[in-house]
Amino acid sequence: QVQLVESGGDTVQAGGSLRLSCAASGFAFSDYALTWYREAPGKGREWVAHIGNNGYISYADSVKGRFSISREDAKNTMYLQMDAVKVEDSAVYYCYVLVRGDSYWGQGTQVTVSA
Numbered sequence: 001q002v003q004l005v006e007s008g009g010d011t012v013q014a015g016g017s018l019r020l021s022c023a024a025s026g027f028a029f030s031d032y033a034l035t036w037y038r039e040a041p042g043k044g045r046e047w048v049a050h051i052g053n054n055g056y057i058s059y060a061d062s063v064k065g066r067f068s069i070s071r072e073d074a075k076n077t078m079y080l081q082m083d084a085v086k087v088e089d090s091a092v093y094y095c096y097v098l099v100r101g102d103s104y105w106g107q108g109t110q111v112t113v114s115a
Contacts, residue, residue, distance in 0.1 A: 002024075002025070002026040002099055003024065003025045003026050003104075004022055004095045004096075004097065004105065005022070006020060006093060006094065006107065006109040007023070007109055008020040008021050009093060009109030009110045009111045010111065010112075011114060012112070012113055012114070013113070013114055013115075014085060014086055014087055015084060016085055016113075017081070017082060017083045017084075017085065018085060018111060019079060019080070020079065020082065020093055021077055021078070021079055022034070022036075022077065022078040023075075023077050024077065024078070024095075024097065027097070027099045029076040030053060030073040031053055032053055032097055032098070032099060033050060033097070034050070034051055034071065034078045035048075035050045035051075035095070035097070036048040036069060036080050036093060036094070036096075037094045037095075037096055038091035038092065038111075039092050040088075040090060040092075043091075045094070046060065046091075048093070050069070051069045051070070051071050051078065062088075063089075066082070066084045066085070067080060067083070068080070068081040068083075078095060085111075085113045087113050087114070087115050088113075089111060090111060090113045091110075092108040092109065092111075093108060093109050093110075093111055094106050094107075094108045
C-alpha cells in the first residue's frame with residue numbers, strides 16, 4: 001500500500017535552515033508528482049511546493065526564494081530545504097501524492113520557528 005513518511009521537523013530559530021524528507025513506498029515513485037503542504041494551528045491546510053515527475057517545480061508565493069523542493073527517485077524520497085525561515089513558517093508539514101485517483105498523505109512533521 002502507498003505510504004508516505006515525513007521526517008526532519010524540529011525547532012529552529014528565525015533565519016535558520018531545516019531540511020524535511022518524505023520517504024515513499026507502495027507506488028512507482030518516479031512516475032508521480034509530489035507536493036508539500038503545511039497546516040498551522042487555527043488555519044487550513046496550505047499548499048507549499050510541488051514537483052512533477054518531469055522536474056516541473058512550483059512554489060507558493062509565501063515561500064518562493066526561501067524554500068527548495070527536490071526529489072531523489074533512486075531513494076523514493078522527496079525533500080524540502082527550508083532556508084531563512086520565519087515564525088510564520090511554523091506548522092505541521094505534510095507530503096501528498098495522488099495515485100490512480102486516490103489521495104495519500106503522510107502523518108506530518110512539526111516545524112516550529114522561534115523568534
